[in-house]
Amino acid sequence: ILNFVVILLLTPIYVLMVEYDWFTPDILRFFVPEDDYVISIFWQFMLLELAIDALKQRYPEGICSLQYTEPLELLIATRLSAQCTDARVNMVTPALFERFPTLEAFAEADPEEVGEYIHSCGLYKTKARDIVAMARMLRDEYGGVVPDTVEELIKLPGVGRKTANLVCGDIYGKPAVVTDTHCIRIAGRLGLVDSKDPYKVERQLRELLPLEESNAFCHRLVLFGREICSARSPRCADCPLSDHCPSASKTM
Numbered sequence: 001i002l003n004f005v006v007i008l009l010l011t012p013i014y015v016l017m018v019e020y021d022w023f024t025p026d027i028l029r030f031f032v033p034e035d036d037y038v039i040s041i042f043w044q045f046m047l048l049e050l051a052i053d054a055l056k057q058r059y060p061e062g063i064c065s066l067q068y069t070e071p072l073e074l075l076i077a078t079r080l081s082a083q084c085t086d087a088r089v090n091m092v093t094p095a096l097f098e099r100f101p102t103l104e105a106f107a108e109a110d111p112e113e114v115g116e117y118i119h120s121c122g123l124y125k126t127k128a129r130d131i132v133a134m135a136r137m138l139r140d141e142y143g144g145v146v147p148d149t150v151e152e153l154i155k156l157p158g159v160g161r162k163t164a165n166l167v168c169g170d171i172y173g174k175p176a177v178v179t180d181t182h183c184i185r186i187a188g189r190l191g192l193v194d195s196k197d198p199y200k201v202e203r204q205l206r207e208l209l210p211l212e213e214s215n216a217f218c219h220r221l222v223l224f225g226r227e228i229c230s231a232r233s234p235r236c237a238d239c240p241l242s243d244h245c246p247s248a249s250k251t252m
Helices: 002-019 025-031 037-058 071-080 086-099 103-107 111-121 124-141 161-170 181-189 198-208 214-227
Strands: none
Touching: 037 198, 037 214, 071 086, 071 103, 071 124, 071 161, 086 111, 103 124, 111 124, 161 198, 161 214, 181 198, 181 214
């Protein structure tokens, strides 16, 4: 209760800091010690709101960069994207989906033939086996319909929480947090999460993100990570959040 009261008292300060662009880590520490739980939560919400607004302005669409026309195609494309770029996957999938145009075609496919089409995506033997097994399970146990919950999707061969969240968010319009490498790295640099474990990052971001913003925000993090906040050479001088980011001084 005390924490809740303190946050309420700090809310007017928060509004002024955001409205007049006064928000910096040093100013925030002036009001409450940095290691205080209240200021930690307060800081995270302010920084997240700034990040949501900045990325929305920079990337208005906030959509997945994988190309697909139906749920099964997104499911397969996302499986192919593991340790592979989305650009490469988009080069491979047109021929793959032309050769195997339906769920039944994938379910009856020879994994070796599927592997020939996806060879350049890496780990092609494992991915090919997963795709065929996934198609068979969808046909035999789900009536040919891609599930709409994370819990059911992760039962499919080769499908983890990242893929499941992507499908739930992009196909079914549900609040989703896709914790790919860009999301984990940038959320950590901004101080929004304190872990690099994908599941822990997902849980922490779910507690912070507005439901209606979560899916698009994660897509925008991917675009932002490619353009500005890369793993090895972040361009902090060009970052719209550099004045507020607690990691900017460490990476510049």
